[in-house]
Amino acid sequence: MADTTRTTSHDPDSRRPDLATETFVAHRNLLFTVAYELLGSAADAEDVLQETWLRWTGVDLDTVRDQRAYLIRITTRRALDRLRTLGRRKESYVGPWLPEPLLTAPDVAEDVELAEHVSMAMLLVLETLLPIERAVFVLREVFDLDYEEIAEAVDKTPTAVRQLAYRARSHVAARRPRGNVSAADTRAALAAFQRAVDTGDLQHLLDILAPDVVFLGDGGGVARAALSPIVGAEAVTAALAAGLGNLAARAPEPAHINGHPALLLRIDGRIDTVLALRLDDGLITGLYSVRNPGKLARLQHETTLHR
Known part of the structure; x- marks a missing residue:
C-alpha cells in the first residue's frame, strides 16, 4: 500500500514559499530605497514593504518574467497610494515637515548619484513634485528603469511617462543644489x-x-x-x-x-x-x-x- 503521508522533494510547488521569500529578501534594501525615495518617511516605507510582501506572496511566480521589475512595480503602486494619504497628513502637520533622517553607512556616499538623491535637500525638492511625477523621476533617474517598465508601474503609457519624466527633470533641475558638493x-x-x-x-x-x-x-x-x-x-x-x-x-x-x-x-x-x-x-x-x-x-x- 502506498505511503500517502510522504511528500516528494521534487514537487516544484513545495519550494514556492521559499523562492518567494528568497527573492523578496534579495531585493528588500532596493525596495525600501524606492519606497523611502517616494515617501521621505522610513516608517511609511516599512509599511509599504509589508504590503508589497503580502501582495508578492499571492503572485504566481511562473507568470513573472522579471522579478525585480515586478517587485518595484508593486512597491511603487503601494507607495503612490500612501503618498496621497501622507499628503493629507502633511496639511495638518504642526510647523515645517522634513523627511525622516536615516543614519547611513559611509559607503552610501561612495555612490554619488544615490547619495545626492537621498539627501535631505533633494528629498525636499522631490516634495515639490506631484506624486506621479515623483514616482517617474525616481524610477528613471535613480533606478534607471526604462520607460516601458515605469509605464507598467504607474499605469500610464510610455509616451505619457516620457512627458512626465521631462517635466519632472526640468522642475528638479531648477531647484536642486547647484554644483557638486564634496x-x-x-x-x-x-x-x-x-x-x-x-x-x-x-x-x-x-x-x-x-x-x-x-x-x-x-x-x-x-x-x-x-x-x-x-x-x-x-x-x-x-x-x-x-x-x-x-x-x-x-x-x-x-x-x-x-x-x-x-x-x-x-x-x-x-x-x-x-x-x-x-x-x-x-x-x-x-x-x-x-x-x-x-x-x-x-x-x-x-x-x-x-x-
Missing part, C-alpha cells in the same frame, strides 16, 4: 557650526551662510521648533544665538545622515536633534533641524540603501 565641503561647514556652538562666536558661521539661507525646524508639535521657516542670514544667526545654550548642552557629534555628513545632538545620551544642511556654491543655503521624536527612532542603527 563631503569635505559639508564637513567644513558643519565644523564651522560646531565651533560656533562650542565658542559662542557665530561670526564664523555667518561667514558661510548665504544671504537667503532658510532654516527649517521640524518638531511635529511635540518638540520645540520654529513653526515657520526662518529666512535670511541675520535672522537665522539670531535664532541660533537665542538657542546657543541649548545647542551646546546637546553635545553635537558628526554622523552620516542620508549619505552626507551631518550632526547628531544628544541629551543624556539620547538623540534630540539631527542637523543637516544644503550647500550651494560653497555657502549654506539650507539648515534642517529634525527634532520630532517620531522621526528619530531609526537612528539607533544604520539603514542600508541600495539601487
